[in-house]
Amino acid sequence: MGPMASPSFEVGRPTDLDHTLSRLLEKSIRRSTALDLESLCIVTAQRVWSLRADLHFLSHDGNLIDTACIATITALAHFRLPVVTVSGEDITIHPVTERVPVPLSLLHWPICVTFSFFGEDDDGEMVCVLDATAQEEALREGDMTVTVNKNGEVCQISKSGGVAVEAETLMKCARMAAQKVKGIDKLIAAALREDEVARNKGNLDWLKEGRSENER
Amino acid sequence: MEGLRNDGRRWNELRRIHCQLSTSSTNADGSSYIEQGFTKVLCNVTGPAEPSSRQKVKQDAATVSCEVYFAAFSGTDRIKRGRNDKKVQELQTAIQKTFSSVILTHLFSRSEITISIHILSQDGGTLAACINATTLALIDAGIPLKDYVCACTSAQSTSIFDNEGTTPDPWLDVNYLEESDIPSLTVATVGDSEKIVALSMENKVRIEMLEGMIAVGISGCGKVRGIMDEEVRRHGKARLEAAME
Amino acid sequence: MTSSPLTPEISLNPLPQSDGSCQYTCPTSRTTILTSVNGPLEVRPKDELPNHATIEVIVKPGIGVAGVRETRLSSLIHSTLQSLILTNHHPRTLIQIVAQIVQAEDHTSLPLLLTPLLNCTILSLLIAGIPMRTVGWSVHLAVLQDTKKDIKGVEGQVFKLAKTGDGDAMETEGDEQIVVRNPNSEILSLAKSSHTLTFSKEGDVLLIESLECSQGSGGESADGQGWDITDFLKLAEEGKRICCEEGVEIVREALGDRKVF
Numbered sequence: 001m002g003p004m005a006s007p008s009f010e011v012g013r014p015t016d017l018d019h020t021l022s023r024l025l026e027k028s029i030r031r032s033t034a035l036d037l038e039s040l041c042i043v044t045a046q047r048v049w050s051l052r053a054d055l056h057f058l059s060h061d062g063n064l065i066d067t068a069c070i071a072t073i074t075a076l077a078h079f080r081l082p083v084v085t086v087s088g089e090d091i092t093i094h095p096v097t098e099r100v101p102v103p104l105s106l107l108h109w110p111i112c113v114t115f116s117f118f119g120e121d122d123d124g125e126m127v128c129v130l131d132a133t134a135q136e137e138a139l140r141e142g143d144m145t146v147t148v149n150k151n152g153e154v155c156q157i158s159k160s161g162g163v164a165v166e167a168e169t170l171m172k173c174a175r176m177a178a179q180k181v182k183g184i185d186k187l188i189a190a191a192l193r194e195d196e197v198a199r200n201k202g203n204l205d206w207l208k209e210g211r212s213e214n215e216r
Numbered sequence: 217m218e219g220l221r222n223d224g225r226r227w228n229e230l231r232r233i234h235c236q237l238s239t240s241s242t243n244a245d246g247s248s249y250i251e252q253g254f255t256k257v258l259c260n261v262t263g264p265a266e267p268s269s270r271q272k273v274k275q276d277a278a279t280v281s282c283e284v285y286f287a288a289f290s291g292t293d294r295i296k297r298g299r300n301d302k303k304v305q306e307l308q309t310a311i312q313k314t315f316s317s318v319i320l321t322h323l324f325s326r327s328e329i330t331i332s333i334h335i336l337s338q339d340g341g342t343l344a345a346c347i348n349a350t351t352l353a354l355i356d357a358g359i360p361l362k363d364y365v366c367a368c369t370s371a372q373s374t375s376i377f378d379n380e381g382t383t384p385d386p387w388l389d390v391n392y393l394e395e396s397d398i399p400s401l402t403v404a405t406v407g408d409s410e411k412i413v414a415l416s417m418e419n420k421v422r423i424e425m426l427e428g429m430i431a432v433g434i435s436g437c438g439k440v441r442g443i444m445d446e447e448v449r450r451h452g453k454a455r456l457e458a459a460m461e
Numbered sequence: 462m463t464s465s466p467l468t469p470e471i472s473l474n475p476l477p478q479s480d481g482s483c484q485y486t487c488p489t490s491r492t493t494i495l496t497s498v499n500g501p502l503e504v505r506p507k508d509e510l511p512n513h514a515t516i517e518v519i520v521k522p523g524i525g526v527a528g529v530r531e532t533r534l535s536s537l538i539h540s541t542l543q544s545l546i547l548t549n550h551h552p553r554t555l556i557q558i559v560a561q562i563v564q565a566e567d568h569t570s571l572p573l574l575l576t577p578l579l580n581c582t583i584l585s586l587l588i589a590g591i592p593m594r595t596v597g598w599s600v601h602l603a604v605l606q607d608t609k610k611d612i613k614g615v616e617g618q619v620f621k622l623a624k625t626g627d628g629d630a631m632e633t634e635g636d637e638q639i640v641v642r643n644p645n646s647e648i649l650s651l652a653k654s655s656h657t658l659t660f661s662k663e664g665d666v667l668l669i670e671s672l673e674c675s676q677g678s679g680g681e682s683a684d685g686q687g688w689d690i691t692d693f694l695k696l697a698e699e700g701k702r703i704c705c706e707e708g709v710e711i712v713r714e715a716l717g718d719r720k721v722f
């Protein structure tokens with residue numbers, strides 16, 4: 001997170017937001033076992049794949065947590081791992097051109113939804129806002145992040161401090177999050193499918209070229 | 217038919233809570249010690265005092281800062297957790313954010329209230345015990361709070377007792393074994409309002425189960441509050457009597 | 462191949478939050494850089510200069526955390542910009558430049574990254590309205606080792622320069638050297654030497670960053686290594702032409718009606 005996103009972020013000095021973000025993402029994705037870690041094993045107890053996700057924040061206009069989570073999940077779902085064959089002691093990693101790489105085994109897509117609370121209105125109802133902008137975030141009195149997948153499983157909830165909220169409101173938020181996640185899930189799936197189509201078209205062209213060359 | 221948990225409690229039973237105020241009266245403005253089962257936490261509060269660094273000065277409110285220390289011998293494995301450990305930092309921010317909203321910080325502008333917590337023994341519900349200990353220490357230090365902040369854990373048992381498809385009762389106040397086994401959450405409420413100030417869950421659970429877990433957690437918070445209130449009153453009375461003599 | 466393979470893809474102000482930003486994609490290597498410029502800002506007391514603005518350049522790598530390479534890149538950009546920006550117009554302020562490497566063929570290759578970084582930074586400075594003495598443009602030229610190798614995918618980027626050396630006995634056939642501008646990593650690996658040349662609009666040299674990369678294939682005697690100074694001067698002359706004519710034209714076109722110079 002650097003000054004590119006917002007001049008308020010300084011270089012080399014992790015802010016509180018930094019910590020919360022990395023903890024939340026870790027809790028949401030790693031601890032909910034979204035990624036089947038065993039599938040990253042090449043030789044048991046000897047060789048494993050190591051995956052690294054770098055997040056770059058380019059522009060900050062609120063709701064970094066949700067955006068980061070969606071980006072990470074999409075990237076993980078988009079990622080293809082080269083095929084590996086093990087025969088005895090030898091491990092061969094097949095290049096992408098040789099064998100079609102396989103996707104990671106993502107068991108489910110946990111998606112963060114952050115609510116911002118703005119205190120109670122005249123009727124004693126809590127004012128909740130989804131997907132707050134940077135300005136709204138600066139003014140909010142409390143926030144809560146719920147991580148849900150499309151099957152309605154809550155993977156993580158975190159609300160620390162801020163304005164005190166009735167349990168009923170929180171439950172309402174959680175249910176709404178589950179609703180929203182279904183929509184986000186569809187969006188991600190659509191984006192992935194689009195990319196898949198674009199890629200396959202390219203692949204086919206490439207194959208054709210190869211064939212014509214062979215004929216010559 | 218009702219089953220007992222592995223430590224012989226029923227589903228809605230708390231572990232034994234023992235709490236004490238003014239445990240180290242010399243080096244802190246307020247201090248407390250709490251035992252919830254085998255989870256033992258010591259908390260010292262200093263302040264309101266001059267902020268330790270210029271960054272922490274806020275013109276219209278007091279800054280709340282929090283330091284958490286895990287004793288190396290507190291868990292089952294001997295692990296040394298440094299200042300930059302993720303778990304330590306998470307606890308610190310959770311406690312700091314929770315209490316910033318409950319302490320009447322606007323009364324002490326340009327000053328700092330430091331909460332330092334020593335975790336001596338962990339047996340599940342560490343965050344809850346830390347929050348409870350901090351509330352007591354803040355009361356001992358005489359820092360104005362909106363109300364008690366009480367925290368409690370609850371867990372969704374996946375026990376074999378659910379006959380006829382009914383979901384089993386959530387368990388109250390989990391110990392270490394239960395915490396590592398089944399999904400659990402920590403909930404903190406303000407006073408007896410049943411309003412949630414902090415909520416944290418790290419495991420996967422069906423959304424339908426959540427409501428029950430939160431409800432049980434809140435009821436636990438009420439019970440914890442009763443116990444803490446009793447101790448605060450007893451301590452206050454003893455203090456007054458000592459002063460009268 | 463696109464219709465005009467020479468022009469980089471430039472999108473201006475992709476980031477609404479910053480004072481000026483630019484995304485630049487090199488036509489051949491597909492290296493994509495995103496830069497943002499903020500300024501003049503408040504400066505940290507320890508960096509404050511009484512008569513000048515402080516320029517801060519941060520290069521963020523696409524993969525991993527910033528290391529020595531990024532520090533080197535940012536110091537090169539910093540020193541180039543130091544002479545371009547009229548720092549005395551905003552004393553006691555900070556001009557903050559952040560460059561993010563979005564996509565690169567080879568995240569470790571310094572010469573491949575430097576030209577896009579410089580060009581992108583200069584464009585975003587123009588958009589941010591930072592006062593500059595003049596405009597600069599950078600071009601990356603690779604001199605190929607083997608004149609016979611045919612080069613795919615970069616047609617239109619190749620030109621030939623006559624060798625000036627009076628033809629040693631060792632000189633192989635063809636007294637021309639093939640130069641590829643803005644090469645991709647594949648071509649760079651074949652190259653004898655790589656030169657990043659930056660010129661101002663007026664044709665003054667701002668930065669020369671040259672690298673010998675024939676990797677000792679000249680044998681034990683240092684033959685064929687390094688480059689001839691007269692050849693290099695010719696190359697520089699050509700680079701100057703590219704920067705001052707085509708480069709400035711690209712900037713003009715990119716800025717459109719926002720013409721600032």
